[in-house]
Amino acid sequence: MLDRLQALGHIGLEGLSALGRSGSLLAHALIARPQPMLMFPLLLKQIYFVGVLSLVIILVSGTFIGMVLGLQGYTILVSYGSEQAVGQMVALSLVRELGPVVTALLFAGRAGSALTAEIGLMKATEQLSSMEMIGVDPYRRIIAPRFWAGFICLPILAAIFSTVGVWGGALVSIDWLGIYEGSFWANMQHSVDFYDDVLNGLIKAVSFGFVVTWVAVYQGYDCVPTSEGISQATTRTVVYASLWVLGLDFILTALMFGDL
Amino acid sequence: MENIEDFIINISDLSFSRGDRTIFRDLNMQIPRGKITAIMGPSGTGKTTLLKLIGGQLLPDTGRIEVEGSNIPTLSRSDLFEVRARMGMLFQSGALFTDMSVFENVAFPLRVHTDLPQDMIRDVVLMKLQAVGLRGARHLMPSELSGGMSRRVALARAIVLDPHIVMYDEPFTGQDPIAMGVLVNLIRRLNQALGHTSIIVSHDIQETLGIADYIYLVSGGSVIARGTPAELRADESEQVKQFMHGLPDGPVAFHFPADDYQTELMKGL
Numbered sequence: 103m104l105d106r107l108q109a110l111g112h113i114g115l116e117g118l119s120a121l122g123r124s125g126s127l128l129a130h131a132l133i134a135r136p137q138p139m140l141m142f143p144l145l146l147k148q149i150y151f152v153g154v155l156s157l158v159i160i161l162v163s164g165t166f167i168g169m170v171l172g173l174q175g176y177t178i179l180v181s182y183g184s185e186q187a188v189g190q191m192v193a194l195s196l197v198r199e200l201g202p203v204v205t206a207l208l209f210a211g212r213a214g215s216a217l218t219a220e221i222g223l224m225k226a227t228e229q230l231s232s233m234e235m236i237g238v239d240p241y242r243r244i245i246a247p248r249f250w251a252g253f254i255c256l257p258i259l260a261a262i263f264s265t266v267g268v269w270g271g272a273l274v275s276i277d278w279l280g281i282y283e284g285s286f287w288a289n290m291q292h293s294v295d296f297y298d299d300v301l302n303g304l305i306k307a308v309s310f311g312f313v314v315t316w317v318a319v320y321q322g323y324d325c326v327p328t329s330e331g332i333s334q335a336t337t338r339t340v341v342y343a344s345l346w347v348l349g350l351d352f353i354l355t356a357l358m359f360g361d362l
Numbered sequence: 363m364e365n366i367e368d369f370i371i372n373i374s375d376l377s378f379s380r381g382d383r384t385i386f387r388d389l390n391m392q393i394p395r396g397k398i399t400a401i402m403g404p405s406g407t408g409k410t411t412l413l414k415l416i417g418g419q420l421l422p423d424t425g426r427i428e429v430e431g432s433n434i435p436t437l438s439r440s441d442l443f444e445v446r447a448r449m450g451m452l453f454q455s456g457a458l459f460t461d462m463s464v465f466e467n468v469a470f471p472l473r474v475h476t477d478l479p480q481d482m483i484r485d486v487v488l489m490k491l492q493a494v495g496l497r498g499a500r501h502l503m504p505s506e507l508s509g510g511m512s513r514r515v516a517l518a519r520a521i522v523l524d525p526h527i528v529m530y531d532e533p534f535t536g537q538d539p540i541a542m543g544v545l546v547n548l549i550r551r552l553n554q555a556l557g558h559t560s561i562i563v564s565h566d567i568q569e570t571l572g573i574a575d576y577i578y579l580v581s582g583g584s585v586i587a588r589g590t591p592a593e594l595r596a597d598e599s600e601q602v603k604q605f606m607h608g609l610p611d612g613p614v615a616f617h618f619p620a621d622d623y624q625t626e627l628m629k630g631l
Binding site: 227228229231232233234235236237238239 | 449
């Protein structure tokens with residue numbers, strides 16, 4: 103009994119200390135004397151790595167998810183005779199939920215794990231230590247540009263995901279299932295509100311960008327610098343980031359749409 | 363060794379522990395300016411940890427580490443980075459930045475710490491690369507270098523800002539005899555030519571004795587012997603003799619502490 107209590111306390115303390123370390127990492131990277139001139143080229147490079155290189159998977163997944171939504175929506179709605187509303191359904195589910203959430207999950211797998219592995223390997227090969235000894239703060243040089251890049255890229259990727267998803271839905275509904283084009287787009291235009299839907303979706307994407315990138319850079323920076331440690335840290339990034347995204351999504355949805 | 367003015371680093375009553383394990387207990391050490399000082403001792407005695415303490419990457423539990431008059435553990439982060447610009451460190455693995463070419467690796471400290479124009483950076487980098495014999499390899503990436511070459515590039519990077527102190531972490535480990543000879547020569551020549559203070563952490567006895575002016579032998583968390591290479595060779599104490607002559611058993615036991623051998627075998631599972 104006492105052992106279990108002790109173990110529980112140990113886990114609690116570990117969790118709190120990890121939270122403290124990750125918070126201090128964030129504070130050092132973001133608040134401590136930003137240097138925009140030095141940051142900009144590094145930031146561009148990271149935006150390319152985490153954003154541009156994630157484009158293919160986002161485009162392909164977005165299109166397919168939009169197509170599936172169109173198909174599923176049609177088969178259900180047609181039994182109520184309201185298949186004209188399929189455009190509305192596709193757009194709302196993408197903009198409000200699937201766009202930000204699926205993008206964040208894919209982003210955690212594609213870019214988050216890469217960030218963790220890269221920073222972890224830099225730690226294992228003493229590159230971070232040598233940077234410190236040269237007198238360059240790795241928080242600012244390594245962590246900050248990667249963090250900002252993820253934070254900037256995820257909302258943009260989510261917007262791209264939703265856009266190609268709507269196109270995918272339109273392709274299936276209009277060209278394949280033969281829904282009247284005018285009512286497909288008109289229904290969508292009437293029902294999707296900029297503030298309620300698009301902006302709320304964007305807020306979600308921004309929050310997910312923050313959380314996923316934070317988890318990824320923290321796991322990389324805090325990992326045990328061995329091959330086993332890096333592999334565990336990479337796995338943790340994907341698992342923790344995904345859980346955070348799903349949990350946060352529920353809370354944000356409840357706050358945004360709970361009283362509708 | 364009595365005049366305090368001649369010491370660039372002054373470590374007094376340093377204690378450091380990791381978890382329950384004590385690494386250093388009341389360690390005292392003075393590093394003379396402009397000389398090559400070696401810190402030697404068996405593996406696992408915390409020699410690399412000592413370099414990290416001097417560089418401020420780790421904080422001691424108690425004690426002072428004064429580098430050119432500044433007490434490292436009490437410095438603010440920005441002051442510490444300023445002091446570090448006057449130190450160069452050669453890591454065991456070289457620790458080159460893998461996303462930059464050899465040239466960019468050596469130019470990196472210049473770019474972040476100085477406002478020199480591009481052509482001057484180029485000249486300085488080429489001069490340092492020439493000194494380590496790798497001017498021709500400046501376009502290569504770190505992954506294309508051999509172990510000995512990466513260590514030489516890392517050495518060029520460590521001296522590019524003309525630091526007052528250069529720390530070498532196990533510079534000879536895992537090097538073939540030619541690369542080892544090259545490194546030994548380089549360390550000695552650079553120390554004479556540039557006039558900095560060199561600190562070598564190593565357990566390669568012959569190479570280190572050959573170039574060091576002064577040696578500290580560290581074991582069990584404190585300094586067990588100090589002196590010039592000749593003095594240490596002549597030292598009669600058991601511990602020093604075991605290390606200097608590479609005897610497998612002695613005060614540093616061959617066996618990791620364990621229960622009695624016979625009892626353990628008889629006990630079964």
